[in-house]
Structures are given as structure tokens and as C-alpha cells.
Amino acid sequence: MEGQAVTEVVLLACGSFNPITNMHLRMFELARDHLVDTGQYRVVKGIISPVGDGYKKKGLIEASHRLEMARLATKDSDWITVDAWECLQPEWVETAKVVRHHYDDLLAAEQNIDDVDTVKYTKRRRVEENHFQGSSSDRGRDSSQVMLLCGADVLESFGIPNLWKQEDIAEIVGRYGLVCITRNSNDPHKFIHQSDTLWKYRKNIHVVREWVTNEISATHIRRALRRGRSVRYLLPDKVVRYVQENDLYSAESEKKNADVVLAPFQKCSGALSS
Numbered sequence: 001m002e003g004q005a006v007t008e009v010v011l012l013a014c015g016s017f018n019p020i021t022n023m024h025l026r027m028f029e030l031a032r033d034h035l036v037d038t039g040q041y042r043v044v045k046g047i048i049s050p051v052g053d054g055y056k057k058k059g060l061i062e063a064s065h066r067l068e069m070a071r072l073a074t075k076d077s078d079w080i081t082v083d084a085w086e087c088l089q090p091e092w093v094e095t096a097k098v099v100r101h102h103y104d105d106l107l108a109a110e111q112n113i114d115d116v117d118t119v120k121y122t123k124r125r126r127v128e129e130n131h132f133q134g135s136s137s138d139r140g141r142d143s144s145q146v147m148l149l150c151g152a153d154v155l156e157s158f159g160i161p162n163l164w165k166q167e168d169i170a171e172i173v174g175r176y177g178l179v180c181i182t183r184n185s186n187d188p189h190k191f192i193h194q195s196d197t198l199w200k201y202r203k204n205i206h207v208v209r210e211w212v213t214n215e216i217s218a219t220h221i222r223r224a225l226r227r228g229r230s231v232r233y234l235l236p237d238k239v240v241r242y243v244q245e246n247d248l249y250s251a252e253s254e255k256k257n258a259d260v261v262l263a264p265f266q267k268c269s270g271a272l273s274s
């Protein structure tokens, strides 16, 4: 690996985080270890982006609470942060747009650093665009990039008819890249093999094996909470305290959005969580 340029990576996780769990935080650690092991990447930042209330998933509590819990969960981390941009939008925002937003932020920050070096900025844009159109095998290794971080269930949801736009999937994996953590029985490799788009961009998809198989999900946690059961050690202590103080997650809150006529992107997630 000697002499090889190392790409700086920002990991972006999008989801409901209803509530944020220890597994959400662990995903970042697993992804960082994996990318660093390749010798090609240095992970400089992790971003948690809770979905907005416009997502209208059943049982989705207010973004302000989900945001605050994510902030409390990451308070002691020196690299994982929370970003409110997505959940402050008045309407639900497609994930490809969220990734684009954070990529543009990153470019703008870099541009501020090398303000005078406009040649570098323009050249980089060109490399990125050429790569996405399939005319280059190198996406500009000396520049930073944003990768979407998700569990295997999200990768598999790419295959649900009418859920994701095909061009969004191509943009996420082709232009940016994806780190996918295995989850339960999902087999990301098989799924990548079966999808022409994912296969085409397979070099941009990093599958990370979680050897400590677990069934931690926000759904299980909400269920335990509305039954008055302890969720300690499944959530950061600060989050457990916040849930208790604000009396979150009851039978009532689980009915939220239950009567909403769902758009295609909500049908799948609503069904999966019931």
C-alpha cells in the first residue's frame, strides 16, 4: 500500500432513529474499522441524519425528540455528529438528495480551504462526473467523499418495486458509495449479484460483516418501552433518561400516522415495522 493516496471519507447514516440505538452507533465503528483496514480510506467524520416528520412512518415521533436523542447519544463521540438539515425540511427528502446535500457541504468546505485554488475544485468536479458516467475507473482518490452507511435491510429495500428511483440508486452507489452492515438473515452479496445496477458499481459497495449477530432494532425498543420493560444497555444511558423524562413511546405514539394514506416509499417501511 506504500505510496497509495488515502481518501478521506465522511460516513452518512439516514434513517428514522426512532429512537437511536447502540446498534446505530456501532454501525459507524464497524464501517470505520472496515474502511481503514483496506488501506485506502481514512474516515474523518460520521453524520447521523434523522428523517423528517414528512416521512410519516407509523409510530414516528416528532423529529425534535429524535434529533435530541441522537445528539445525546453522540455527545461523547469525537467523530460522530448529528445533522438537522434533513429533518428540518418541510417535506420528506429522498436519500439521494440528502447525500448530495452533504457532499456539496463537503465540497464547499474544501473550497473555502483552498479558496484560491479554483483549478483543483473544477478539476475534481470533472473527475466525479466522468466517473459517474462510467468513463473513469478512478473517482479522484486524493479528494474526500461521502458514503451512505446503512444496514442490509436498506440495501435490500432498493429492490422493492416503486420504492426507490432507479436513478437515485445509481447516483448513491455510482457517484458516492455505500457501506452496508449485515443484518439478520439479509445477504447483501447475493442481493448485489442479483441487481444489474448494484453489480455495475459493486466496487463502490463495502459490505461489512457484523459477527456479533443481534436483533436490535428501534421497533423492538419501542415495543419494550410501551410495555414498561427496561431498555437499558440497548440505548445510551442519556437516551434512556430522555425517553423517561419526556414519556416517549406509548401505545398512543405507536398509532401516530397509522391512518395516513401512504406513498410508495412509506408502504414498505410501514409494513416492515408493524
Ligand SMILES: Nc1ncnc2c1ncn2[C@@H]1O[C@H](COP(=O)(O)OP(=O)(O)OP(=O)(O)O)[C@@H](O)[C@H]1O
Binding pocket: 013, 014, 015, 016, 017, 018, 023, 024, 027, 149, 150, 151, 152, 153, 154, 181, 182, 183, 184, 214, 215, 216, 217, 218, 219, 220, 273
Ligand atoms: N441491528 C442492526 N444491524 C445493522 N443495521 C442496522 C441495525 N439497526 C439499524 N440498522 C441500520 O440503521 C439505519 C437506520 O435505521 P432505522 O432508524 O430505520 O432503525 P431500525 O432499527 O431499522 O428502525 P425500525 O425498527 O423503526 O424500522 C438503517 O440503515 C438500518 O439498516
Ligand SMILES: O=C(O)c1ccc[n+]([C@@H]2O[C@H](COP(=O)([O-])O)[C@@H](O)[C@H]2O)c1
Binding pocket: 014, 015, 016, 017, 051, 055, 057, 093, 094, 095, 096, 154, 163, 164, 165, 168, 265, 269
Ligand atoms: O430515497 C428514497 O427513495 C427512499 C425510499 C425509502 C426509504 N428511504 C430512506 O431510508 C431510510 C429508511 O428508514 P426506516 O426507518 O424506514 O428504515 C429513511 O432515511 C428514508 O428516508 C429513502
